[in-house]
Amino acid sequence: MLDLNEDQIDLLKEIFNVGMGKTLKVLAELAGKEHEVIFSLPKLEVIRLADLIKRVGGDDNNVSIIQQSYNGVINGKALMLYPDKSSLELANLIMGTSLPIDEISKLENDALAEIGNMLINASLSSFANFVDKEIKTDLPKVKAGAPEVIFPKEIINDQIIYLDATFTISNKELVGHLALLIDDDCYEQFLKVIDEYNAQFEI
Amino acid sequence: MKAILCVDDSRTIRKQMTFFIKKLFPDYNVHTFESGEVALAEIENISDELVGALIDYNMEGMTGIELAEQIVDKFPAGTVSIVSANIQDAVKAKAAELGISFIEKPCTLEKIEKFLKV
Numbered sequence: 403m404l405d406l407n408e409d410q411i412d413l414l415k416e417i418f419n420v421g422m423g424k425t426l427k428v429l430a431e432l433a434g435k436e437h438e439v440i441f442s443l444p445k446l447e448v449i450r451l452a453d454l455i456k457r458v459g460g461d462d463n464n465v466s467i468i469q470q471s472y473n474g475v476i477n478g479k480a481l482m483l484y485p486d487k488s489s490l491e492l493a494n495l496i497m498g499t500s501l502p503i504d505e506i507s508k509l510e511n512d513a514l515a516e517i518g519n520m521l522i523n524a525s526l527s528s529f530a531n532f533v534d535k536e537i538k539t540d541l542p543k544v545k546a547g548a549p550e551v552i553f554p555k556e557i558i559n560d561q562i563i564y565l566d567a568t569f570t571i572s573n574k575e576l577v578g579h580l581a582l583l584i585d586d587d588c589y590e591q592f593l594k595v596i597d598e599y600n601a602q603f604e605i
Numbered sequence: 606m607k608a609i610l611c612v613d614d615s616r617t618i619r620k621q622m623t624f625f626i627k628k629l630f631p632d633y634n635v636h637t638f639e640s641g642e643v644a645l646a647e648i649e650n651i652s653d654e655l656v657g658a659l660i661d662y663n664m665e666g667m668t669g670i671e672l673a674e675q676i677v678d679k680f681p682a683g684t685v686s687i688v689s690a691n692i693q694d695a696v697k698a699k700a701a702e703l704g705i706s707f708i709e710k711p712c713t714l715e716k717i718e719k720f721l722k723v
Contacts, residue, residue: 412617416690419615419663420710423690430693438695443614443663532711600617603624 404448404561404589410596415444417532418565418580421525426569428520433571441569451562451581455549458483458579466511466546468518472526475535475595476588479557480526482518482567483579514578515544521567521580533595557583608634608653609721610680612644612672613661613688618712622659622688625717640664641672648676655680657721659708662689662696670699677705686720688712 406414426439433439459465468482519542530537545552560583567578584592607630611622619637626635634653638644641664648655658680660669669687677685686706689696700707708716 409617412615416615416617416710420690423692423710427692427694430695438693441663441691443665528711600620603617603620605620605624605627 404563404584404592406448406563406593409600410593411446413532413596413600414563415446415565417528418444418446418525420532421528422521422567422569424524424528425517425521429517429569429571437571439569439571442566445566447564448561449564451553451560451583452549452558454483454562454564454579454581455553455558458485459549460485463549464547465549465552466514467544467552468515468522469543469545470519470522471540472537474530474537475533476537476584476592478582478584478588480522480539481562481581481583482514482522483581484514484518485577511544511546515542517576517578518542521578525565525580525582533599535595606632606634606653607656608636608651610644610648610651610655610658610660610676611635611637612639612641612658612664612669613637614639614664615661618661618688618710621712622717625712625714626721628714629718629721641667641669644672645675648679657681657684659686659688659717659720662687662691670696670703673700673703673705677703684721 422441422444426441430437430439455463455465466484470480472478472480523539526537526539549558563582565580567580569576609626611619613619613622623635623637626633636651638647658676660673662669669689673685673687686708687700688708688710690710692709697707706720708720
């Protein structure tokens with residue numbers, strides 16, 4: 403059972419904040435100088451993966467995900483979840499195209515996969531840098547459809563660290579959800595490195 | 606007594622900043638606030654000599670830039686900086702327009718030392 407106190411949550415929000423900042427710098431560069439990417443303050447919760455899928459998936463529960471396994475100081479899986487119908491216009495903007503909406507569905511998937519990949523790696527790198535350890539990531543896998551098809555049964559009820567990764571470029575909003583699954587046998591190590599980081603600033 | 610102002614909505618960062626500043630300047634006071642609004646309301650009550658400010662950009666309510674616009678004149682030239690993970694050029698440009706510095710998060714002792722000891 404992953405139970406985080408206020409100091410641990412505060413540090414994790416800051417870690418994700420740095421990862422998100424690096425990602426948004428790249429997105430802003432892709433979108434062009436005239437666009438500033440606006441992101442809301444990170445909201446971080448520990449919830450079950452199944453509950454996040456319900457929030458993201460809407461009526462049919464269908465979602466698109468980018469999934470990357472990671473290992474190092476802690477092991478687990480990082481997921482970026484998008485509602486099945488995300489912002490096509492935003493994908494257009496980021497990919498620098500001006501295709502009609504009905505022609506960019508494939509492009510949208512590529513763009514969302516790229517954004518997910520960037521955000522996952524930036525967030526995990528930020529975590530590794532903060533705690534001065536190493537984390538390696540596997541290649542991303544992109545999946546879409548019903549939860550029972552895309553998620554292994556054994557993880558659906560697992561707890562996740564969830565971050566709302568919604569941002570806006572030129573009034574176009576992209577709703578994304580970052581989920582960090584940590585292997586059960588790494589919880590203790592995870593909490594230990596976070597607490598060690600926080601403890602060094604106690605006066 | 607000389608003092609540094611730190612405004613950040615993260616308690617972790619406020620503790621970290623205080624730790625760094627006390628390490629660099631043991632005799633300085635550090636005044637920390639969790640939002641621009643609170644800092645603005647309290648700054649007039651600070652009797653210390655304010656010699657620097659480190660201000661987060663993304664916070665609930667006013668942004669760090671909006672706060673800096675209102676308080677930059679209370680500090681010596683070149684002693685106010687935005688400290689943010691939002692490292693887009695557009696945000697850095699806003700700080701530059703205001704004539705203040707920009708420090709990228711994550712914050713380190715070296716970055717704070719380089720800024721405050723200039």
